[in-house]
Amino acid sequence: MKKALIGYQVYSAREEASKDLLGTLKQLKALGYDGVEFAGFYGHTAEEVKEMLDEAGLVAFSDHVPFALIEKDMFGVIRDHLTIGCKYIAVPYLEEAHRPGQPGFADVIRTIVKFGRLCREAGIQLLYHNHDFEFQKISGMYALDFLYAAVDPEFLKTEIDTCWVNYSGENPADYIRKYAGRAPIVHMKDFVGSRGGTQPYALIKADGSDDGKNSESTTFEFRPVGYGCQDVKSIVEAGLDAGAFCFVVEQDQWYDRTPFEAAKMSVDTLRKLGL
Numbered sequence: 001m002k003k004a005l006i007g008y009q010v011y012s013a014r015e016e017a018s019k020d021l022l023g024t025l026k027q028l029k030a031l032g033y034d035g036v037e038f039a040g041f042y043g044h045t046a047e048e049v050k051e052m053l054d055e056a057g058l059v060a061f062s063d064h065v066p067f068a069l070i071e072k073d074m075f076g077v078i079r080d081h082l083t084i085g086c087k088y089i090a091v092p093y094l095e096e097a098h099r100p101g102q103p104g105f106a107d108v109i110r111t112i113v114k115f116g117r118l119c120r121e122a123g124i125q126l127l128y129h130n131h132d133f134e135f136q137k138i139s140g141m142y143a144l145d146f147l148y149a150a151v152d153p154e155f156l157k158t159e160i161d162t163c164w165v166n167y168s169g170e171n172p173a174d175y176i177r178k179y180a181g182r183a184p185i186v187h188m189k190d191f192v193g194s195r196g197g198t199q200p201y202a203l204i205k206a207d208g209s210d211d212g213k214n215s216e217s218t219t220f221e222f223r224p225v226g227y228g229c230q231d232v233k234s235i236v237e238a239g240l241d242a243g244a245f246c247f248v249v250e251q252d253q254w255y256d257r258t259p260f261e262a263a264k265m266s267v268d269t270l271r272k273l274g275l
Helices: 010-019 021-031 046-056 067-072 074-084 105-121 143-150 162-167 172-178 232-241 259-272
Strands: 005-009 035-038 059-064 088-091 125-129 157-161 185-188 190-192 221-223 246-249
Touching: 005 010, 005 059, 005 259, 010 021, 010 035, 010 259, 021 046, 021 259, 046 059, 046 074, 059 074, 059 246, 067 074, 067 105, 074 088, 074 105, 105 125, 105 143, 125 143, 157 162, 157 172, 162 172, 162 185, 162 190, 172 232, 185 232, 232 259, 246 259
Parallel strands: 005 035, 005 246, 035 059, 059 088, 088 125, 125 157, 157 185, 185 246
Antiparallel strands: 190 221
């Protein structure tokens, strides 16, 4: 099997990272991760984050940057990511007013085109990270496909979240291959449950401010990679075929495990597959 790097979305250990970011990074290195994907810097400056990455022996593959921050300070976002050596920035989520089918979706496309061009000029690649709401139809095609068709691939590439693709009724491996050459990073997220049970957004919030512990339903639950319903081997093979250089582990909730216990289970699954 071809080789690729394994990253960890630090949001998955957000409570630990908010208390001790350097310690969290060192722990992820010890577990066998090659690098991380951020979702914010947990109150630290870009310069401080760069020092922590160097001390921990990790690289920042990518970062999830809120769309509102991109709109507000495009040049500042780019400057910070150049500082930490991060070559990929992902739009992680869209609030209701900006989602497909809403008037604000047109603004999203315009902003992505503008920001994607600025990123490319700075040596950074812009990505879009999907959930499930992009799998509604616009003009006969999924909104996610509509977005990718509307923006030059040079300015926007994919970060396919395999959990939400599967949850939406599509085959993750097939969907990744659909964007071969445009899929540098793949999100590895496993789960149990299906559409029609728990509303998964009861478990997570867009801004990450609530870990969803008050959710009453257990029909839908996240799992370490390899411990849910995902066909991990086929997803990895598809990612490699599509040109992915990195697979990023994300698990929004851990239930009866610590985030680091779950992280170890996930990275071990991927290493056993030859990554």
